[in-house]
Amino acid sequence: MDALRLLFILSIIISSSSSISSSSSSSSSPKVSFEIYYETLCPYCSNLIVNYLPKLFESDLILITDLKLIPYGNAKIRSPNSTITCQHGPWECLLNTVEACAIDAWPDVKDYFPFVYCVESLVYKKNYTYWETCFDKLGLDASPVTDCYNSERGKELELKYAAVTNALQPPHTYVPWVVVDGQPLYDDYRDFASYICKAYKGTDIPSACTESSVGSIRKVKTNLIHSLYGEEASKSVLVQMGTSIFSWLQRKNIVASS
Numbered sequence: 001m002d003a004l005r006l007l008f009i010l011s012i013i014i015s016s017s018s019s020i021s022s023s024s025s026s027s028s029s030p031k032v033s034f035e036i037y038y039e040t041l042c043p044y045c046s047n048l049i050v051n052y053l054p055k056l057f058e059s060d061l062i063l064i065t066d067l068k069l070i071p072y073g074n075a076k077i078r079s080p081n082s083t084i085t086c087q088h089g090p091w092e093c094l095l096n097t098v099e100a101c102a103i104d105a106w107p108d109v110k111d112y113f114p115f116v117y118c119v120e121s122l123v124y125k126k127n128y129t130y131w132e133t134c135f136d137k138l139g140l141d142a143s144p145v146t147d148c149y150n151s152e153r154g155k156e157l158e159l160k161y162a163a164v165t166n167a168l169q170p171p172h173t174y175v176p177w178v179v180v181d182g183q184p185l186y187d188d189y190r191d192f193a194s195y196i197c198k199a200y201k202g203t204d205i206p207s208a209c210t211e212s213s214v215g216s217i218r219k220v221k222t223n224l225i226h227s228l229y230g231e232e233a234s235k236s237v238l239v240q241m242g243t244s245i246f247s248w249l250q251r252k253n254i255v256a257s258s
């Protein structure tokens with residue numbers, strides 16, 4: 001046996017044993033792609049992000065999911081100098097760019113999602129002009145995002161998302177347009193979890209994909225809606241959200257570092 005072959009076999013043994021040691025890791029099977037084409041001020045979009053997407057972080061569904069948020073939606077590019085106009089006006093263009101910048105600045109879902117969630121929960125409460133309070137609420141440095149949307153980078157990102165959105169096959173006909181494993185879910189998009197579970201080919205089935213957890217996820221969602229409508233409860237929802245992502249992250253780190 002030549003040295004290269006031996007090296008190859010060794011590398012397989014090493015990689016498979018490392019995936020065994022991180023028992024709940026699903027690195028051996030591909031994650032299910034989950035794309036959300038949306039615009040920041042559309043009510044159905046903020047509803048999806050605030051009341052439904054958090055279930056990704058329960059029962060480790062996120063571990064088998066490759067989430068991509070594409071904040072562009074029904075915006076249009078106008079010639080001559082590629083000016084972007086948005087369905088809900090300039091505020092939407094600003095917040096689309098802000099969220100695109102956040103995703104660019106903090107590409108890991110555990111980093112950008114709490115911020116997007118925070119901004120969209122303000123949209124949901126029709127209080128989005130206070131979007132900058134999200135930096136403080138989450139203890140984030142504002143400069144990567146503000147530098148980005150005040151520079152050409154923000155526009156560049158939006159043009160990139162425009163290209164991705166306009167290349168959709170079949171084309172999107174409304175927002176939010178949710179695509180799981182290459183297939184649009186049309187009006188069934190709130191039920192994304194079951195589509196992700198069905199598309200997953202791996203063996204590390206998250207508990208979110210087992211029958212019994214469906215009811216409990218519904219309950220969590222209802223609680224979130226109730227807390228959001230409650231006045232002083234809304235802040236604690238955000239804290240709760242941050243805590244659930246944080247504990248997910250901790251679990252993930254513990255798995256990765258052992």
Ligand SMILES: *[C@@H]1O[C@H](CO)[C@@H](O)[C@H](O)[C@H]1NC(C)=O
Pocket residue numbers: 080081083
């Ligand atoms: C490009 O757009 C800006 C407004 O954003 C406008 O002031 C300017 O005249 C435009 N330039 C050209 C070449 O059309």
Ligand SMILES: *[C@@H]1O[C@H](CO)[C@@H](O)[C@H](O)[C@H]1NC(C)=O
Pocket residue numbers: 125127130133
């Ligand atoms: C909007 O947010 C600001 C800042 O957090 C807060 O002071 C204000 O009460 C909020 N308004 C509503 C209607 O929620």
